[in-house]
Amino acid sequence: MTKILYFAWLREKLGAAEEDVELPKNLATVADLIAWQTTRGQNFAAAFGEKNQVRCAVDQDFASKTTPIAGAREIAFFPPVTGG
Amino acid sequence: MTKILYFAWLREKLGAAEEDVELPKNLATVADLIAWQTTRGQNFAAAFGEKNQVRCAVDQDFASKTTPIAGAREIAFFPPVTGG
Amino acid sequence: MRKKILIAEADFDPGAELEALNLPGAGGIASFTGTVRNDTGNLAALHLEHYPGMTERALEKIVAEAASRWPLLGCTIIHRVGRLTPGQRIVFTAAASAHRQAALAATGFLIDWLKTCAPFWKREEFKDGASQWVEARESDEEETAKWK
Amino acid sequence: MRKKILIAEADFDPGAELEALNLPGAGGIASFTGTVRNDTGNLAALHLEHYPGMTERALEKIVAEAASRWPLLGCTIIHRVGRLTPGQRIVFTAAASAHRQAALAATGFLIDWLKTCAPFWKREEFKDGASQWVEARESDEEETAKWK
Numbered sequence: 380m381t382k383i384l385y386f387a388w389l390r391e392k393l394g395a396a397e398e399d400v401e402l403p404k405n406l407a408t409v410a411d412l413i414a415w416q417t418t419r420g421q422n423f424a425a426a427f428g429e430k431n432q433v434r435c436a437v438d439q440d441f442a443s444k445t446t447p448i449a450g451a452r453e454i455a456f457f458p459p460v461t462g463g
Numbered sequence: 464m465t466k467i468l469y470f471a472w473l474r475e476k477l478g479a480a481e482e483d484v485e486l487p488k489n490l491a492t493v494a495d496l497i498a499w500q501t502t503r504g505q506n507f508a509a510a511f512g513e514k515n516q517v518r519c520a521v522d523q524d525f526a527s528k529t530t531p532i533a534g535a536r537e538i539a540f541f542p543p544v545t546g547g
Numbered sequence: 548m549r550k551k552i553l554i555a556e557a558d559f560d561p562g563a564e565l566e567a568l569n570l571p572g573a574g575g576i577a578s579f580t581g582t583v584r585n586d587t588g589n590l591a592a593l594h595l596e597h598y599p600g601m602t603e604r605a606l607e608k609i610v611a612e613a614a615s616r617w618p619l620l621g622c623t624i625i626h627r628v629g630r631l632t633p634g635q636r637i638v639f640t641a642a643a644s645a646h647r648q649a650a651l652a653a654t655g656f657l658i659d660w661l662k663t664c665a666p667f668w669k670r671e672e673f674k675d676g677a678s679q680w681v682e683a684r685e686s687d688e689e690e691t692a693k694w695k
Numbered sequence: 696m697r698k699k700i701l702i703a704e705a706d707f708d709p710g711a712e713l714e715a716l717n718l719p720g721a722g723g724i725a726s727f728t729g730t731v732r733n734d735t736g737n738l739a740a741l742h743l744e745h746y747p748g749m750t751e752r753a754l755e756k757i758v759a760e761a762a763s764r765w766p767l768l769g770c771t772i773i774h775r776v777g778r779l780t781p782g783q784r785i786v787f788t789a790a791a792s793a794h795r796q797a798a799l800a801a802t803g804f805l806i807d808w809l810k811t812c813a814p815f816w817k818r819e820e821f822k823d824g825a826s827q828w829v830e831a832r833e834s835d836e837e838e839t840a841k842w843k
Contacts (some may be wrong), residue, residue: 384598386596386598386668387596387668387670387680388680397647406646436598436601437665439598439600439601439604440601440604441605441664448614455598455601455666457598457666457668458668458680458682458683459682459683460662460663460664460665460666460667460668461662461667461668461669461681461682461683461684462595462597462626462638462661462662462665462666462667462668462669463581463626463637463638463658463661463665463667463678463687468745468746468799470746470814471744471816471818471828472828479820481811519843520749520814521744523746523748523749523752524749524752525753525812529738539749539814541746541814541816542818542828542830542831543830543831544810544811544812544813544814544815544831545810545815545816545817545828545829545830545831545832546743546745546774546786546809546810546813546814546815546816546817547729547774547785547786547806547810547813547835555710555739560710561709561713561714562709562710562711562713563710565709565710565726565728566709569728569730569782569784571782572732572734573730573732574729574730574731575727575728575729575730576727576728576729576730576837577725577726577727577798577802578713578718578725578726578727578728579723579724579725579726579795579798580713580723580724580725580726581722581723581795582717582721582722582724583722584720584721584722584793585719586720586793607827634717634719636717645732645734647729647803647806648803648838650726650727651799651802651803651806652721654725654799655795655796655799658795659801673701690796
């Protein structure tokens with residue numbers, strides 16, 4: 380099981396801050412995972428659709444589309460950061 | 464009469480913070496005044512000699528060697544500033 | 548190097564933080580304080596959300612990067628979370644060094660990087676009850692890029 | 696623009712000065728505090744002398760120059776004079792603006808210019824009773840030149 384976290388408007392759109400998911404074995408990278416997320420229903424399709432710039436962290440480090448997710452314990456999705 | 468002020472080590476070397484001086488009429492610029500100062504005795508010669516980088520303000524504005532001194536009410540001499 | 552990284556709902560005291568950075572050998576202490584603006588007059592509050600755990604890691608990295616670039620004696624980052632009203636402090640970065648250029652540059656670096664490399668998100672709450680997530684500014688990315 | 700220029704023997708409160716710059720519309724407040732260093736361990740005190748009258752004029756000009764370069768909402772310069780011991784505050788510059796870059800840049804500008812364009816002189820008093828006027832640093836001139 381992989382813990383997936385959502386922040387800011389992603390959390391609101393999906394109605395969840397956190398979930399434990401059994402990821403399909405064929406997902407190799409963040410890009411693969413995002414593509415899979417869009418198949419999980421209307422909310423997910425809207426949140427992870429191409430027009431949204433969703434950012435990702437794998438095990439609490441910023442990740443890119445090509446970052447591998449094998450062995451990851453915690454993956455987070457969120458909009459571009461706006462702190463400070 | 465022109466008020467002449469001295470600061471920092473100039474004040475110490477000359478033993479005076481302030482004096483009122485009748486300047487010779489032929490002094491046109493700060494450079495002329497510095498040259499004249501060197502003729503006023505040993506202390507003055509040492510303080511205003513070429514090896515010292517004396518700075519000047521005319522009526523409380525930083526002046527250069529070529530700044531005219533005609534009509535000046537207050538002229539100050541001091542070393543390069545070291546505040547802050 | 549003295550290092551302080553704090554994420555908290557509570558307000559902080561910039562004067563006390565500056566005092567804490569007056570370390571032996573520190574000739575210059577620079578700081579930046581960010582506050583909640585209300586340019587339109589319609590803002591009731593900002594809500595600051597973050598990613599607990601990752602935020603601390605990200606701020607540690609930013610501080611380490613600053614310490615590798617300048618000879619710092621101390622470094623402070625404070626970021627508030629929760630609901631903040633106009634005029635309230637949000638963020639504080641500060642650095643102490645023997646020389647002023649290092650302190651000032653590091654302070655600017657810390658706030659620039661924090662804005663693009665730490666997982667915080669702002670939501671605007673308006674006086675009419677409406678609410679909206681703040682969008683990332685391209686200019687912030689550019690400010691960070693200039694350090695790279 | 697709120698402007699504060701102060702030359703005084705007394706100490707000041709950086710926290711209160713930052714608070715005073717938290718003006719409506721100010722999203723960012725930057726500051727620089729300079730303190731008496733004692734790198735060799737031999738320093739008993741610094742003596743700060745200035746040119747009353749001209750100093751105020753010079754600082755006014757520096758603040759006016761900063762205000763012409765950045766959209767500032769507030770600007771503060773405090774410079775102490777008299778005898779100051781290691782660790783004590785000497786100088787404080789701060790600026791408030793809607794945006795952080797302006798506040799940070801103006802704060803750096805104020806301290807750079809103050810170091811070369813305001814009539815202050817430092818004398819070092821050593822623990823053995825000796826005394827020596829501090830010589831101007833070429834690097835300070837260079838820092839100022841970079842703004843010109």
